[in-house]
Amino acid sequence: MIEKIQHSPHPETEDDPQHINILVVEDTEDDYNLIIRKIENEGYQVNSLRVETAQEYEKALETDNWDVVLSDNSLPQFDAISALKITRKKYPFLPFIIVSGTIGEEVAVEAMRSGANDFLLKDNLARLAPAVEKEIRDSKIIISKAAADEALKESEERYRLLAENIQDLVCLHNPDGSYLWVSPSVYKILGYSPEELIGKKHFDLIHPDDTANRKEEYSNLFKTNIPGKVVRFSYRMRRKDGIYIYVETILQPVFKSDELIRVLSTSRDITEQKLAHDLLIESEAKYQSVVESIAEGVILYDDEGHIGAFNKSAAQILRSKAASSKAFEKELLENFQFIKPNMSVYPQDEMPAPVTLRTGKPCSQVIMGVRDRGDLIWLSMNSQPFLQPNGNVGVVVSFSDITEQKVYEDRVTAVAQELTNLIDTANAPIFGIDWNGKINEWNQVTAKITGYAKSEVMGKKLIDEFILDGYKVAVTDLLKNALRGKDVTNYELPIYTRNGKVVTMLFNATPRRNLHAEIIGVVGVGQNITELIEYRERLELKVAERTKELNEALMKEKELVALKSKFVSMASHEFRTPLSTITFATNFIKKYLSRLQPEEVLRKLDKVEEQVGHMTYLLDDVLLIGKSESGKIKLHPVVINISDFCKKIIEEVSHSTKNTHKILFSISCKTKEISIDEKLLRNILINLLTNAIKFSPGKDKVLLDVICTAYKLTMLVRDWGMGIEKEDQEKIFEPFHRASSVGAIQGTGLGLSIVKKAIELQGGTIEVNSAVGKGTAIKIEIPFA
Amino acid sequence: MKKILIIDDTLHLLEEISDILRMEGYEVITAYDAFDGMRKISTSNPHLIITDILMPEMDGFELISKIRSVDKHQTTPIIVLSAQAAKENMQKAEELKANLYLRKPCTADELLSSIEKLLN
Structure with missing residues (x-):
């Protein structure tokens, strides 16, 4: 149903004014063609489209850039008022012309009220082209005007928003400083409404102290006529409530044809910054005074290692009178010698400041000596990196004079070392x-x-x-x-x-x-005390030995005492018996002399002599035993002929025992002459032979065998007598012991004990071999000295 | 005639005492040890006994107690004639009811007067 007619080209003007895009709302094809032809006849090149429904119309509106809409008033499914309404929704300025077969007055009024631009009757289309032309032209004017209005509106809105919303105070002043326009932010900043300030002068709000010296300057600012010059300054302004705030203001003159007509001021509340700044200033002043007053020396080095600042104490400690950092640095470098605690030279690049500068790490408690024309000052030094205002890292060095401590410390260290050495050595x-x-x-x-x-x-x-x-x-x-x-x-x-x-x-x-x-x-x-202990132990050992010896001696002494006591009692007994015999014999002679024959008297006297002789032997034996017990016998070896010696003894014994027994003698010797204690040997032999004879009563012989080698003398005496009981054999050598079997046989009880002593004195041995009833053999051996 | 028994292991002393007592008119019996003495007491019933103390095998004390254990010799005078002087020996002799303790050596008169005394 939609037709689009491409018309043949039409001669065009330079501006191509005859080119028209027409949207037609029309149900009749003929009417449409008529309308288009009518316009083309006026020399326009028409691009057109016919629609019959609302949908087609809406779609067509979107697809092309129409110059004008021509609408029939009444269509089977659509109508002009509806089309107009659709149009005006989106295109308020698109020319809309009703072209109708018939139209009532009410409809026409209604259409015009709804925004139709014109209406024409189909039977009178002579006015169509001029109407179209006019509406297109008017529409264009309206459109451009609306666009201009919109642009202006937008621009105004932008400025308004800008002025109203900026935090800063923006004002326009007359050249004399009075307010012309004030941004709404004034309320927030100064507490005034914009209207309250209009006409007032800017100076009147400035703190008197701030204007006092600069009034001229201020007033000049507003009179300066240098185009583009911007002046910036800060001062205090009085708020409506009387409080002063710090502001920073930029003034910008506005010129028209070289004439100053306005001054634009933009002010910012800098109270907070100002206070912060003041605090900073104050803090820095404090800091400065602290640094200046502390006893520690402080030196600031910049990133190139040059001294940037130093405090009084630094100069005092180092005895410097330098006033400037440069002079101070020069003095440090040229006049001072730096020394390590061990008195070696401190290399420049090992000192704290260069080290920290190089490594970025702090140094602490560095001990350093400084020698200045003789005086040695000891410093304890710390260094720490710090960020300079220029962003580079410098070093702050602080130090104190520890010369006194150092000297004291050295002394203490020396004393401590001395003590340590004392202990150690x-x-x-x-x-x-x-x-x-x-x-x-x-x-x-x-x-x-x-x-x-x-x-x-x-x-x-x-x-x-x-x-x-x-x-x-x-x-x-x-x-x-x-x-x-x-x-x-x-x-x-x-x-x-x-x-x-x-x-x-x-x-x-x-x-x-x-x-x-x-x-x-x-x-x-x-x-x-190991040696002492060892000495003590040796001593104790010695004491023990000595004690043992002493004990032994004591025992011996005791034995000796016991022996002596036994001696005394035995001896008295042994002496009393012969004494009794002697007493009775002499009493007998005296008492009965008249009645006695001379032979009888002699017999009694013999008896007395015999008992005296016995007592003499006894006394000799006792003396000998006493001597030997107390160790007083000394050996007196003499050279004897052993054979002759023995024969002589045999004769003596035979005689004293009244020849009751025959003494059988044999001798076997390598040498006849031997060296021996003659007295002792004599005692031994007499005792042994006498015993042998005494204790073998009824027998007629005893035996003596003598053997001598180069080293020793051996003698064996044997009898065939009563023998010695086993239990007696051990005791027979004790003084005064007399074997149980001896019965009434006379004896001192000293014989064998004397024999044993005599043999022991010469380092010899004695051996007893005896059987009761069979006899006894005693063997002695004496080594030659 | 009174019988006196003398007991001593020293033969020559035994002889001397015997000689003296015989001269004084006593019948003398001798024994050379305690056993011999005991035998002779039982065989000859002496009126007085003189004994030594220190003798082999049986000493005088044992002999005295044996003599006193025989009924008829409970009162027979006993004279101890000893070389021992210790007090305890004298005491012991007294306990065993020996009548007299004479210490060697004593004189013939001492012995004779003691015997005379004891026999009367």
Whole structure:
């Protein structure tokens, strides 16, 4: 149904005014063609489209840029009023002309009211082209006007928003300073409404102090006639409530044809910044005064290592009178010598400031000596990086004069070293332990005694490493006592040495205290008494030996005393019996002399002599025993002919025993001459032979065998007599012992004991071999001296 | 005639005492040890006994107690003639009811007067 007619080209004007896009709302094809032809006839080149319904119309409106709409009034499914309404919704200025066959007056009025631009009757289309032309033209004018209005409106709105919303105070002034226009922000800043300020002068709101000297300057500002010159300044302004605020203002003159007509001011409330700035100033002043007043010297170095600032103390400490940083730096470099604590030269690049500058790391408590024309000043120096205003890192160096402390410290250190040396080299073992029993002191003598070097034992537990098991508990208690403040004196402490030996220390433990008198450990001072102990042990051994000897001597002495007592009692008994015999015999003679024959008297006298002789022997024996017991007998060896000697003794014994027995004698000798104590040998032999004869009564012989070799003399005496009981054989050598079997046989009880002593004196032996009833054999051996 | 028994292991002393007592008119019996003495007491019933103390095998004390244990010798005078001087020996002799303790050596008169006294 929609037709689009492309008409033949039409001669065009330069502006191509005859080119028209026409949208036609028409149900009749003929009417449409008529309308289009009518316009083309007027010389227009028409581009047109016919629609019949609302949908087609709406779509067509969107698809092309129509210059005009021509609408029939009434269509079967559509009508002009509806089309107009659709049109005006979106295109208020698109010319809309009703072209109708008939039209009522009411409809026409209604259409015009609804915004139709014109209406024409189909039967009178002469006016169509001019109407179209006119409406298109009018529409264009209206459109451009509306666009201009809109642009203006937008621009105004933008300025208004800008002026109303900016935080700053924006004002327009007359050249005399009076307010022409004031932005709404004035209310927030100064408490006035814009209207209240119009006509007032700007100066009147400025703090009198701020205008006093500069009134001229201010007024000139508003009169300056240099185009484009912007002036910026700050001052205090009085708010409506009387409070002054700091503002910063920019003034901009506005010229018209070289004539100053307005001044634009833009002011900003800088009270907060100002206060902050003041605080900063104040703080800096304080900081400055602190830096200036502190006793520490402070020097600021910039990032190139040059001195930027220094305080008074820095100059004072270094005895400098330099006024400027530059002079100060020069003085430092040229006049001073820097020294390390060990008195060597301090290299420039090892000093704190260059080090911190190089590494960015702080240095602390650096001790440095500074020599200035002789005086040596000791400094303790810290350095720290800081951010300079220019963004680079500089160094702040602070230092204090510790010369006095240093001198004192050196002295204390020297004393401490001296004390340490004293302990270390003391000629006594000194060692220490801490609260945990760990070794913290170990001097040279201790190391020497134990064999452990100080470095090996430091930190080790004394008890675990050095104390003998049996002493651990005791020593632990001892050290605990010392840690509680009790002194321990003269404790004998055996300790292990490296080679496993045990040495004994005489040990004194004293609590070790710090400067505050708090106990921090134990110091042991010892004395190596191992030698003393060994000496003591040797002495004890000696004493024991001596005691034993003494005891032995005492025993011997006791034995001797007992022996003596036995001697006395025995001897008295042995003497009393012959004395009784003698007494009775002499009494007998005296009493009965008249009745006696001379023979009888002689017999009694013989008896007396015999008993006197016995007593004499007895006395000799007793004296001999006494001598031998007290060790007073000395050997007197003489050379004798052993054979002759024996024969002589045999003769004597035979005679004294009245020849009751024959003494059988045999001798076998390598040499006849031997060296021997003759007296002792004589005693031995007489006793043995006499005994043999005495204790073999009824027998007629005894035997004597003598053998001598180069080394010893052996003698054997044998009888066939009564023999000796077994239990008696051990006792027969005791003085005064007489065997049970001897019965009434006379004897002193000293014979064999004398024999034994005599043999022992010469280093010989005696052996008894006897059987009861069979006889006895006694063998003696005497080595030659 | 009174019988006196002398007991001593020293033969020559035994002889001397015997000689003296015989001269005084006593019948003398001798024994050279305690056993011999006991035998001779039972066989000859002496009126008085003189004994030594220190003798082999049985000493004088044992002999005295044995003599006193025989009924008819409970009162027979006993004279101890000893070289021993110890007090305890004298005491012991007294306890055993020996009548007299004479110490060697004593004189013939001492012995004779003691015997005379004891026999009357």
